[in-house]
Amino acid sequence: MDSTTKPQRKLVETMAHIDEQSFLQNFTELFEEVKEGEIQMATPFRQLGEWSSMHALMVIAMIDQEYHVTLDANILRQAQTVHDIYLATLQPS
Amino acid sequence: MAKFSLGNVRIAGISACVPRHSVSNWDYDWISERERKLLVRTTGIQNRRVAQAHQCVSDLCVAAAERLLTELAWDKSEIEVLILVSQTPDHLMPATSIMVQDRMGLPKSCMALDINLGCSAYVYGLSVISGLLGNSGLKKGLLLVGDVITKTLSLQDKSTSPIFADAGSATALEFAPDAPPIHFNLQSNGAGAEAIMVKEGGMRNPITYKSLEVIEHAPGICRAGNQMGMDGLQVFNFALREVKPNVEALLAYIQKEKTDFDYFVFHQANLLLNESIRRKLKLPKEKVPYALAEFGNTSAATIPLVMVSRLGEVLQSRPLSLILSGFGVGLSWGSVALSVDKIICPPLIELE
Numbered sequence: 001m002d003s004t005t006k007p008q009r010k011l012v013e014t015m016a017h018i019d020e021q022s023f024l025q026n027f028t029e030l031f032e033e034v035k036e037g038e039i040q041m042a043t044p045f046r047q048l049g050e051w052s053s054m055h056a057l058m059v060i061a062m063i064d065q066e067y068h069v070t071l072d073a074n075i076l077r078q079a080q081t082v083h084d085i086y087l088a089t090l091q092p093s
Numbered sequence: 094m095a096k097f098s099l100g101n102v103r104i105a106g107i108s109a110c111v112p113r114h115s116v117s118n119w120d121y122d123w124i125s126e127r128e129r130k131l132l133v134r135t136t137g138i139q140n141r142r143v144a145q146a147h148q149c150v151s152d153l154c155v156a157a158a159e160r161l162l163t164e165l166a167w168d169k170s171e172i173e174v175l176i177l178v179s180q181t182p183d184h185l186m187p188a189t190s191i192m193v194q195d196r197m198g199l200p201k202s203c204m205a206l207d208i209n210l211g212c213s214a215y216v217y218g219l220s221v222i223s224g225l226l227g228n229s230g231l232k233k234g235l236l237l238v239g240d241v242i243t244k245t246l247s248l249q250d251k252s253t254s255p256i257f258a259d260a261g262s263a264t265a266l267e268f269a270p271d272a273p274p275i276h277f278n279l280q281s282n283g284a285g286a287e288a289i290m291v292k293e294g295g296m297r298n299p300i301t302y303k304s305l306e307v308i309e310h311a312p313g314i315c316r317a318g319n320q321m322g323m324d325g326l327q328v329f330n331f332a333l334r335e336v337k338p339n340v341e342a343l344l345a346y347i348q349k350e351k352t353d354f355d356y357f358v359f360h361q362a363n364l365l366l367n368e369s370i371r372r373k374l375k376l377p378k379e380k381v382p383y384a385l386a387e388f389g390n391t392s393a394a395t396i397p398l399v400m401v402s403r404l405g406e407v408l409q410s411r412p413l414s415l416i417l418s419g420f421g422v423g424l425s426w427g428s429v430a431l432s433v434d435k436i437i438c439p440p441l442i443e444l445e
Contacts, residue, residue: 050127054128054132
């Protein structure tokens with residue numbers, strides 16, 4: 001993972017800024033049963049009891065609408081944490 | 094890009110037919126109650142019409158066509174072109190349209206052919222039959238578009254079974270030298286062929302005993318090799334990327350604005366995807382009709398089914414400018430801009 005996250009981190013500094021808190025809030029709003037603060041950037045979202053394949057589509061739709069980025073299906077498949085998705089949104093393929 | 098305009102042809106009428114048998118997604122107990130609620134909320138699909146064993150795409154389309162010809166008072170002997178667009182033909186061979194020619198009592202002087210397309214079927218079908226009627230000297234034609242896609246599905250595949258449903262349609266077109274041109278923007282990308290595919294049962298992977306073995310591809314996604322599989326994530330991503338620029342390129346090509354059109358009828362994939370596309374195109378809700386809640390995703394038939402079930406009355410009562418846009422299996426997608434002037438549109442038919 002290190003070899004792939006390093007160049008992404010570097011890019012973050014030059015890319016348009018996306019507020020982490022509002023990203024986290026938009027992500028959390030896709031779920032009905034999670035408590036406030038339960039989802040953090042480091043949360044492995046697939047382990048959430050409520051996560052389903054439908055949520056993957058909802059994540060793509062939310063990011064498309066809010067950030068005008070259409071996430072690649074494979075990038076989302078590989079993502080483990082909310083932060084992985086956040087980075088992919090900053091640096092779309 | 095395949096952008097082009099076809100003249101000398103008008104749509105005279107449209108009809109559609111669904112099986113009477115209705116299935117509710119609230120009864121889809123292959124998934125948990127929580128998943129079921131989420132499924133209905135995000136896809137917008139409550140009920141689906143499912144063809145019974147004796148019902149094929151020809152039955153649905155012929156019922157629609159017979160009713161339409163009666164309402165139009167067209168003589169069957171005048172029909173010179175019959176095109177059927179479907180991915181679920183009655184037989185692997187011969188083409189379903191040819192059997193329909195005989196069954197409907199159309200003359201032997203009628204040319205008949207099948208085209209294999211799904212979600213983009215209606216838009217592509219219109220382009221082929223309009224090109225023929227506008228330039229060949231042929232005067233009247235029938236475009237039959239439909240699918241009985243549920244026959245290819247596994248009930249134990251949550252990514253397809255609660256989404257898809259069955260329907261057929263018939264559109265009557267005729268040579269009309271004073272008709273306004275119909276404009277198309279048609280695209281393809283075979284790199285995404287596997288996103289929606291029936292892998293076995295064709296000539297590449299002929300059916301064997303192993304084809305019938307049900308395999309678990311992911312939790313809740315179990316199907317056999319001869320049943321349709323769909324990579325929902327990939328299809329979703331494709332449609333979000335491609336539909337908006339396709340529609341916008343069509344508008345630019347004909348130098349029209351979105352406000353010049355009364356309705357935008359999209360292929361009915363699922364509510365989350367369709368609403369995302371609607372918002373991206375900044376279209377008002379009242380210009381984008383849906384039939385998802387009642388009929389689900391009927392593959393090839395979605396666009397004519399929305400026109401008949403949601404726009405039937407306005408189609409009959411006043412002139413309309415429409416954008417129709419289909420996208421999916423292939424991958425194949427395209428949009429058409431057309432004007433219709435008080436066309437014949439009988440009420441939706443239900444087939445026992």
